[in-house]
Amino acid sequence: MEVAVRTGKARADLVESLLLGQGALAVTLSDSGDQPLLEPGVGETPLWDDVVMIGLFNGDIDAQRVRAALSLLVDPNTVSVREVRDQAWERAWMDRFKPMRFGERLWIVPHGMDAPEPDADIVRLDPGLAFGTGTHATTRLCLEWLDAADVNGRDVLDYGCGSGVLGIAAAIVGARHVRCIDNDPQAVTATADNAERNGIADRLDVSQGQTPGEGQADIVISNILAGILQRLAPELAASVRPGGALVLAGVLDDQADSVIAAFGEHGIDLAVANSVDGWVRLEGVRA
Numbered sequence: 001m002e003v004a005v006r007t008g009k010a011r012a013d014l015v016e017s018l019l020l021g022q023g024a025l026a027v028t029l030s031d032s033g034d035q036p037l038l039e040p041g042v043g044e045t046p047l048w049d050d051v052v053m054i055g056l057f058n059g060d061i062d063a064q065r066v067r068a069a070l071s072l073l074v075d076p077n078t079v080s081v082r083e084v085r086d087q088a089w090e091r092a093w094m095d096r097f098k099p100m101r102f103g104e105r106l107w108i109v110p111h112g113m114d115a116p117e118p119d120a121d122i123v124r125l126d127p128g129l130a131f132g133t134g135t136h137a138t139t140r141l142c143l144e145w146l147d148a149a150d151v152n153g154r155d156v157l158d159y160g161c162g163s164g165v166l167g168i169a170a171a172i173v174g175a176r177h178v179r180c181i182d183n184d185p186q187a188v189t190a191t192a193d194n195a196e197r198n199g200i201a202d203r204l205d206v207s208q209g210q211t212p213g214e215g216q217a218d219i220v221i222s223n224i225l226a227g228i229l230q231r232l233a234p235e236l237a238a239s240v241r242p243g244g245a246l247v248l249a250g251v252l253d254d255q256a257d258s259v260i261a262a263f264g265e266h267g268i269d270l271a272v273a274n275s276v277d278g279w280v281r282l283e284g285v286r287a
């Protein structure tokens with residue numbers, strides 16, 4: 001049985017505890033489709049005010065009892081209960097996660113699935129804990145750039161690597177060496193695992209960090225949020241070798257001008273090169 005509760009973000013923890021207390025085997029939080037808000041003082045981190053908490057229970061629960069318990073916390077009209085078919089959940093994502101193509105030749109293909117074309121550039125990736133399976137518009141914008149660009153023999157920095165998808169793709173399309181950095185330890189582990197599984201670990205270094213650090217690359221690619229990119233503009237711009245390329249994503253249409261202005265002050269004239277679902281890709285060359 002699935003019990004879904006639409007509630008405010010502030011109540012999410014309480015609802016989660018209550019669902020677990022009632023015997024939920026798992027609780028998931030997802031956005032309920034309202035508009036992201038900007039949290040004052042935390043840059044441009046989008047937060048959703050309304051969320052949906054979903055508790056999954058064994059089929060034999062007493063739904064009335066769970067509803068009654070929830071009514072202490074939330075309006076009973078926001079609670080819905082439905083039966084869900086039993087299935088092999090750990091395999092279920094595979095039905096939805098199909099090979100995806102980016103540009104001409106670059107593909108993301110889950111492990112165990114056949115290569116879509118004999119001469120495709122294939123990144124093998126499964127959904128995991130870190131961001132970056134190719135399904136998000138911002139990742140797509142970067143992967144399409146990597147497919148079209150001349151990456152052969154270049155040094156690449158993937159800043160905010162998540163699953164490592166961009167850095168691994170860069171290695172697969174011919175980068176000489178890739179440096180991946182993320183501030184989330186889970187992303188560092190995921191990137192190392194994914195690099196190993198794609199057979200390119202000898203050309204990719206991954207580390208945990210809050211800034212790009214020392215060193216320069218021919219190509220710097222970074223898919224983070226606009227506020228963070230702006231804040232890191234001096235360090236990110238400095239990490240691009242003169243004549244090298246900077247590619248940024250994670251920026252919404254109406255944020256592009258301020259990101260462009262921030263990097264302009266550090267010697268890189270960025271321009272909007274493409275957009276998908278309101279997200280833009282910014283590209284520029286360091287003078």
Ligand SMILES: C[S@@+](CC[C@H](N)C(=O)[O-])C[C@H]1O[C@@H](n2cnc3c(N)ncnc32)[C@H](O)[C@@H]1O
Pocket residue numbers: 130131132133134138139142159160161162163164165166181182183184187209210211223224225228250
């Ligand atoms: C939107 S995800 C992008 C993941 C992947 N590169 C992609 O394109 O799908 C952004 C990543 O940046 C990381 N991140 C956010 N702020 C960061 C910072 N200040 N320094 C390093 N990494 C950061 C997050 O942990 C997350 O993994």
